Amino acid sequence: MKEMEPLLVDWKELRFGVEIEFVGGNPQQVELWPGWIMAHDERQIDGDGAESGSELKPPPIKWEDREQIREMLMRLRATGAEANWNCGLHVHVGLEPWGEESIPRFIEAALLYQEVVRSLLDSSEARLPFCPPVTQEMRDRFISEPGSAALYRKGRPQSHRCGINLAAWYDIGTVEIRYANGSLDYDEVINTVEFCLRFVAAIGAGQQLPCDPRRMAIALGAPVGGYPPPIPAPQWYRERIWLENALVPILTPLARSLVQDGEILYILPRPDGILVAIEDANGDLSKHLVQLPSAGWEAVRLLQE
Structure with a gap:
């Protein structure tokens, strides 16, 4: 791939989107600004452990359109x-001015700066599994x-x-920066957007x-602070994740026998067994009820939910 030449672009002219995750409320009753989307299938986990809320996002907009964000948050x-x-706050920034030739440069930037970005945005411990780092192995694969x-x-x-997330280029022509904690505060959201655009x-x-x-x-001219603060996860949620992490290696062989190249996304207890959610190579999710009889784990049925 041809190496990209540096190109100076006014950050205010870049198109962006922001995915705003939330719990509670009444997503169905929110009047949407033209072009905005309420992704009702993108649910979050509330304080009781139930699926809740949704994800709100605009069409591609520019800095001059930011008052739309204030109104929708209200x-x-x-x-x-x-x-x-x-909840998280994910900012997509369009890479149209640079194109696919810019991907190697952004991979190198991710390797160099991702921990700095994570630290500046103060990602909570609960958010880190949703924003793993870019690796040298990924860079090498992309070059070859x-x-x-x-x-x-x-x-x-x-x-x-x-x-x-540079894979977003191949989906919607953007780079996605996922490190920010969730927030419905306009100043915190717009500070995050400004940093991502400038970066x-x-x-x-x-x-x-x-x-x-x-x-x-300071070098970017971005806010030094004022980003969404980290919110500690409750003890029950942390214990759930610890238990999931312990069960995943045990249940992975069963998951792959049920779904080719299947990957376990989460595990939940049910009164009649354990729910195992498995994603296939295409990103499609299926849920299976499994039990542990004396002879070992076995799948009971595929859940339709």
Whole structure:
């Protein structure tokens, strides 16, 4: 692949989107700004462990359109929605000015700066499994065989979405920055958007940045603080994740016998067994009820939910 030439682009002219996860409220009753989407199938986990809320996102917009975000957050909060420890704030920034030739440059930037970005945005412990790091192995795969497959990172709970997710280029022409904690506060959301826009513009222009969170923000002209603060997960949720992590290696052979190349996304107890959610190579999810009789684990039935 031809190496990209640095290109200076005004960060305010970059198109972006922001995925706003929340719990509670009444997503069905929120009046949407034209072009905005309420992804009702994107549910979060509330304080009782139930699926709740949704994910709100705009069409591709520019900085001058940011008041749409303020208005939609007001409408969302008016229904009682809130952000908790399970929610994230994902910013997509369009790479159209640079194109596919920019992907190697952004991979190198991810390897160099991803921990700095994570630190500046103060990702909570509960959010980290949803934004794993880009690796040198992924870079090497991409150099030898460019394409989206090289940017997939296997591993629960979401196989292809790194904290700096460049696989998004092949889906919707963006880089997705996933490190921010969830928030429905306009200032926190817009500070995050501004940082992401400035960061992407700087990488596209070939700018070298400090490997220190505060100094990076200053160098970019981005806010030094005011990002969504981390929210501690409750003890029951942390214990659930510990138990899942212990069970995944045991249940993986069964999962792969049920779903070719299946990957376990989550495990939940049920009164009549254990629910195992398995994602196939295409990203399709199926849920299976399994039990542990004296002879070992066995699948009881496929759940239709």
